Amino acid sequence: MTDRTMVDGMSAPRLTLPLELRAVAITLALGALGYALFPDDLAFLTRLISIALLVLSLDLVTGYCGVASLGHAAIYGVSAYVVGNACLAGHSDPLLLLLVGAVAGAVMGLVSGALVTRFKGLPQLVLSIAVGQLVAALANKLSTLTGGSDGLSGISPGRIFGIYAFDMYGRTGYVFSVAVLLIVFVVLLRIVRSPFGLLCQAIKDDGLRARMIGARVYPRLVLMYGVSGVVGGIGGALNAINTGVVGLDSVGFERSAEALVMLVLGGAGSLWGALIGSIVFQVFEHYVSAANPFHWMTMVGALLIAVVLFAPKGLVSLGGLLAGRTASVLRRRP
């Protein structure tokens, strides 16, 4: 409870439900809503969830640690490729594949975190880009492992718990994805409010002061990068499991840039912001880019400029203005 009071500050709720339960309720409601709205397009929704995990993963380093990364898709893509290869090698249990993805993501996150968080500012941004591009070039080259520009295909995961098979309508995949997102989201809510998560935010707000009070900055940031890697890895694994194909686009620069756009649209530094941003962005994209991909680009650009000018803390802060106290309970800070 003390943590909670610290985080929510003055507007600490007079309490109805614990935050985690509320998160479960809202995520389930969103899942049901998605199913009701797009019953024939569950593949789109499972893709949305997989990308949402990438955005959540980026939020951990960008929103909570202040590390601006334009190469986060490296984590997502590498894990998707590892999962794809594991599945092709005969390990087809979806839960095992998820674990494989999480471990691959963690390794990738720790490695890129160890490189990127040594620096600040422009060198940091450029290193994050370079790591992303290096992975993308390798993915293209090592076509025996990745299928090159054709992509890695033929991934067919087995039954979940040995009972529920992935059907062609994507129902199993969708329920599976919602469940995974739910668990990850609740765990992350705990992590960002743990002493470790709060310390990361302190480092973001003032790195020097955090050092002065005795925080070991670099190891903390690398560790958070590792956690972020686990989340991004799970996202990549879901992508491989649900679509059965992993293409070069999952490691590309566009994927990284889009994830950053979604995060800031929703509001960096808030897990709800990451979730809202990825949902709003992808639902709009689903409709507009189907009509004309270049109008879509103009719109995203204009939207980005508008967000920076009028809602620098993202949509989640607008929601806070409108919904007042209700939303202030959901946000990280008053």
Place this chain on the structure above:
Amino acid sequence: MAWTGLSIGLDALSYGMVLFIISIGLSIMMGLMRVVNLAHGAFAMIGGYLASFALKNAGVGYPLAIVLTVLGTIAIAFPLEFLLYRRIYRKSDELTQILLTIGIAFVIIGVANYVLGPTTKPIPLPPLLSGPVDLGFRMIPAHRIFVVICGVCTAGLLWLLIDRTEFGIRLRAAVDNGDMAESLGIKTQILFSATFALAVGLAAFGGVVGAELLPVEPFYALRYMVTFLVVVSVGGAGSIPGAVAASILLGLADTTGKYLAPEYGEFFFYLAVILVVFLFPNGLLGRRH
């Protein structure tokens, strides 16, 4: 083998010079205004489009087309400076700058594609530059030599401008200590606007003379943006010698990699970037801010 080496050397040099001409504007902006301008490539692209229009549709000569292009691009970019860039000079955090400028780049790409279509726009060279030049022992494309000369002239003139003129003195004063410069009566806002115009003009110039190496099409703005940003970071923001060194080094890494191991794509380029950033976090010749 020696011929291959010479070819690689000349290609690397001309590619590096194009990188230099375009990136130096970004580097100066970053050094003075501390703005990570991800729309810089989009300005180079606008330059390419304008030049293509001037040469193909309006039928003006190549030298005049370059001048018109530079002025035209500055005219197009200036409202953006007035409305948007001014808000992010010096004070805002990187994330805000990245988002605002990537937004601007997206809008320019979208509009360019809507108005001009997705095809690559040719920029016809005058006869003098389009043929090969005989060096006695070997023929090389005249355009490559032209690009190298342009790069050397740009570097020289910029050095004169920044090191030897009143404008340059004010600019360096503002870089070293903006508040102090302001209180000494230097109008930093005007200085920033002038520097922005200079940066955009250089981008447009580079976009035109480099069009043979970096073809002009709507995704130009994103495709090469990362490369320009990398050059600035490796060279050190605001340093002309640094940008020259970084451009040639990275041009060499990229060209050699593509000649000798084309299937690795940009692997060696980015490997070189990671190594340099690790060894020189403030850039080859940059200063700590």
